[in-house]
Structure formats: structure tokens, C-alpha cells
Amino acid sequence: MAEFLRIAFAIAAKDIRLELRSRTALLSAIVFSALVLVVFNFARDPTALAAVDLAPSVLWVTFAFGAVIALNRAFYVERENAALDGILLAPVPRSALYVGKLFANLAFVGVVEAVALPLFVLFFNVDLGHALPGVLGVTALATVGFVAVGTIFSAMVVRTRFAELMLPVLLLPFMVPPLVGAVQVTAKLLAGRPLSEMMGWLRLLTLYDIGFVTLCILVFPAVVDE
Amino acid sequence: MTPELLAARRIVRRGQVLTVLGLLAAAAVYVIAIYFTPVEVRQGPAQKIFYVHAPAAWGALVAFAVVGLVSILYLWLQDERLDLFAASSAEVGIAFSLVMLTTGPIWGKTVWGTWWTWDARLTLTLFLFFLFVGYLALRAAVQDHGERARFSAVVGIMGLVLVPFIHLSVYLFRTLHPQPVLLKPSAPSMPPEMLRALLSGMAAFTVLYIGFVVLRYGLARLDNLREGAGDAV
Numbered sequence: 001m002a003e004f005l006r007i008a009f010a011i012a013a014k015d016i017r018l019e020l021r022s023r024t025a026l027l028s029a030i031v032f033s034a035l036v037l038v039v040f041n042f043a044r045d046p047t048a049l050a051a052v053d054l055a056p057s058v059l060w061v062t063f064a065f066g067a068v069i070a071l072n073r074a075f076y077v078e079r080e081n082a083a084l085d086g087i088l089l090a091p092v093p094r095s096a097l098y099v100g101k102l103f104a105n106l107a108f109v110g111v112v113e114a115v116a117l118p119l120f121v122l123f124f125n126v127d128l129g130h131a132l133p134g135v136l137g138v139t140a141l142a143t144v145g146f147v148a149v150g151t152i153f154s155a156m157v158v159r160t161r162f163a164e165l166m167l168p169v170l171l172l173p174f175m176v177p178p179l180v181g182a183v184q185v186t187a188k189l190l191a192g193r194p195l196s197e198m199m200g201w202l203r204l205l206t207l208y209d210i211g212f213v214t215l216c217i218l219v220f221p222a223v224v225d226e
Numbered sequence: 227m228t229p230e231l232l233a234a235r236r237i238v239r240r241g242q243v244l245t246v247l248g249l250l251a252a253a254a255v256y257v258i259a260i261y262f263t264p265v266e267v268r269q270g271p272a273q274k275i276f277y278v279h280a281p282a283a284w285g286a287l288v289a290f291a292v293v294g295l296v297s298i299l300y301l302w303l304q305d306e307r308l309d310l311f312a313a314s315s316a317e318v319g320i321a322f323s324l325v326m327l328t329t330g331p332i333w334g335k336t337v338w339g340t341w342w343t344w345d346a347r348l349t350l351t352l353f354l355f356f357l358f359v360g361y362l363a364l365r366a367a368v369q370d371h372g373e374r375a376r377f378s379a380v381v382g383i384m385g386l387v388l389v390p391f392i393h394l395s396v397y398l399f400r401t402l403h404p405q406p407v408l409l410k411p412s413a414p415s416m417p418p419e420m421l422r423a424l425l426s427g428m429a430a431f432t433v434l435y436i437g438f439v440v441l442r443y444g445l446a447r448l449d450n451l452r453e454g455a456g457d458a459v
């Protein structure tokens with residue numbers, strides 16, 4: 001188990017180092033998320049709808065789009081010079097490769113979200129206040145779920161034509177349960193509702209995370225094996 | 227003529243027979259539903275569409291489950307025929323989902339007063355349809371046959387796991403969709419004549435589903451043989 005995690009962290013560290021040196025994909029994803037927030041601001045009539053009513057959906061649509069952009073790059077770097085073949089030649093379990101990629105993607109999407117959240121507070125004048133720990137918690141819970149699914153799809157779509165188009169088409173249906181749950185919980189947190197009203201959704205999010213992370217680890221070898 | 231070609235042709239012929247039987251049965255169901263089933267008191271004649279809508283939804287769900295289960299078998303046994311079968315089921319599933327998604331709003335307009343509502347079950351069956359589309363789009367975008375089979379099997383299995391989450395969301399969301407009338411713990415809440423029309427509709431659509439899938443599967447086998455022959459020349 002320790003060995004497994006060591007390999008996974010090594011792969012994640014490689015991806016993060018690579019990204020820190022080039023920075024293109026990460027910066028693009030951040031700028032993209034900021035632009036989505038700006039576009040949302042103009043899509044709303046401020047006299048008709050209070051910012052706080054729209055806020056949870058705006059936040060989660062931004063996170064979702066930012067995540068898709070960030071996930072597109074996960075296996076893209078492995079396609080050049082057949083780098084994936086190099087990793088696959090190493091005598092390590094395929095599932096460790098998946099977990100490593102999952103860690104790296106969580107880091108990327110986490111960074112994008114960490115930049116988008118303050119911008120969202122700034123642009124939409126939302127008072128997070130006491131809701132902040134809750135919002136961070138539900139963000140982590142929902143992000144793990146859809147990044148787990150996105151990581152495996154990203155490994156598949158790089159081998160197809162129209163990879164950048166194929167990822168959202170495949171991934172968005174899978175993003176629906178975590179997004180619906182996250183929007184519901186965020187809205188209740190911002191409205192200061194008691195925890196008992198959110199328990200159903202929190203259970204759903206937790207189950208989704210456990211279910212899909214396990215499933216992805218199990219089926220990932222089928223994606224990379226020749 | 228090779229034995230494979232004969233086998234594929236035999237499958238196509240069986241599919242044709244089953245499809246014709248299914249179509250005849252579906253026609254019979256409409257006769258039963260229109261002339262021999264009482265009109266629902268509150269919804270009026272609009273309720274008749276239920277005998278198409280619910281069986282189509284049933285067919286789409288069966289198609290979806292078959293894609294998922296056959297995908298699991300494929301990853302286990304690695305038989306190319308299983309992959310072709312799952313793909314055939316997904317294509318037929320798209321057709322059934324489209325019937326479900328078009329008959330639903332027609333009924334909804336008269337009874338709910340709106341074509342579409344973002345009710346949980348509607349939204350999520352729409353996403354079921356998108357899953358089928360994604361599955362087939364992915365297949366179209368992968369060149370290598372082995373890779374295509376493995377990738378689509380993974381998507382099929384993941385889709386199968388997504389369905390319980392869809393179901394959970396239905397219970398958590400307040401829903402406008404009629405509650406289940408057939409598959410629930412207590413006895414079905416409809417008069418026996420209506421139940422008869424519904425069950426015969428489901429039976430007819432099941433035969434139709436099997437006919438379509440067998441036919442499509444036979445054609446896929448023939449298509450594979452044709453490609454193989456092209457490579458040999």
C-alpha cells in the first residue's frame with residue numbers, strides 16, 4: 001500500500017513539475033474560469049435577480065467548465081513522443097498510474113477553483129462569511145467525484161479524434177449528480193440552512209466519490225492495456 | 227460462402243423475423259389501447275400515449291442495462307462479438323429514448339400544460355439519452371477495433387453505475403413526474419384493462435427491442451466480415 005502510494009505520488013509529482021515549468025494549461029484554465037464568471041455577470045439582469053439567488057449555479061458552472069478545460073490536458077502530455085508507453089513499460093500497477101493522475105488532476109482543478117472562488121466572491125458580491133468552511137468542504141467532496149471520472153475519460157479521449165470535444169460530451173452527464181448536489185448544498189449553506197437539510201445530498205456526494213473512485217481504479221487497466 | 231458469413235446472415239434473418247413480429251405486436255397494442263381500454267377520467271384521451279411512452283422507456287432502460295452488463299462481460303471475456311452486441315443495443319436504445327422523449331412532452335403539454343419541465347426524472351432520462359450519444363460518439367471517434375471495444379465497455383459500465391445515482395437524485399429532488407404505478411411494493415394502482423394494455427405494450431416493445439438488436443448485431447457481424455475481406459484483398 002505504501003509502495004502503491006509512493007508510485008502514485010511520483011506520477012503526480014511528475015505531472016505537477018511539468019505543469020509548473022510550462023504553466024500554459026493551468027493559466028489558460030484559470031483565465032477561462034475568470035472569463036466564464038465575467039460572461040455570467042453580463043448574462044444576468046441585476047435588477048431582476050439578486051446575485052445570491054444565482055450565485056450557487058454560477059459558481060458550479062464555472063467550476064465544471066474550468067475542470068473540463070483542466071482535465072483535457074491530463075493525458076495530452078503523455079501523447080507526445082509516446083510518453084505513455086514509457087510509463088506503461090515501468091513495472092508498476094496500472095491502477096497506481098490512475099491514482100497518480102487523479103492526484104495531479106485534483107491539484108490542477110483545485111488550483112483553478114482556488115482562484116475562481118475569490119473572483120466569484122468579488123464579482124458577485126457574495127458574502128460567504130460563516131459559510132466558507134462548508135463551501136470548501138462541499139467543493140472538495142464534489143470535485144473528487146467528477147475529477148475521478150474525468151481522469152479516466154481523459155485517458156480515453158486523447159486516443160480519439162476531436163479529443164477536446166469528446167471529453168465534455170462524455171463527462172458532462174457524469175458531472176450532473178455531483179453538480180446538482182453541490183449546487184443544492186451551496187445554496188442551502190449561503191441561505192444559512194441547518195445541516196440536517198443537506199444530509200441527503202452530502203450522502204449522495206460521498207457515495208458518488210467512493211463508488212466512482214473504486215470503479216475507475218478497477219476499470220482503468222482496460223483503458224491503457226494493449 | 228464461409229461459415230461466418232452464413233452465421234451472420236442467419237442472425238440478420240432472425241432479426242428481421244423478430245422485428246416484424248414486434249411491429250405487428252405493437253400495432254395490436256395500439257388497437258387494444260385505443261378501442262378496448264377505458265379513457266382515464268382526469269387526463270382524457272391524452273393518457274393513451276402512456277401505452278407508448280412507458281413501454282418505450284422500458285425498452286430504453288433494458289437497452290441501457292444490456293449495454294452495461296454486456297460491457298462487463300466484454301472486459302472479462304474479451305470476445306469481439308460481445309462488443310458488437312453492446313453497440314447494437316446502444317443504437318436501439320437511442321431510438322427508444324427518442325420515442326420516450328418525444329411522446330412524454332406531447333402528453334405533458336395537455337396534462338401538465340408544459341412541453342418540458344426540469345423535473346428530476348425528465349432531466350435525468352434526457353441525460354441517459356446523452357450517455358447513449360456519448361457512447362456512440364466515442365465509438366465513432368476511435369479507429370482501432372480493440373481500443374474501441376475497450377473504451378466503449380468502460381463507458382458502458384460507468385453508465386450503469388451512474389443510473390443508481392440518477393435514481394437517488396429522483397428521490398432527493400421534488401418531482402412532478404407521475405409516481406411508479408407498476409413496479410412498487412403495493413399492488414399496481416390501475417384498472418385491469420389499463421394494466422393489460424400497458425403490459426402488452428411492454429411485451430410488444432420487448433420483442434421489438436430484441437428484434438432490432440438482433441438485426442443490428444447481424445449487420446454489424448456482416449460489416450466486420452466485409453472489412454476483413456477488404457483487408458485480405
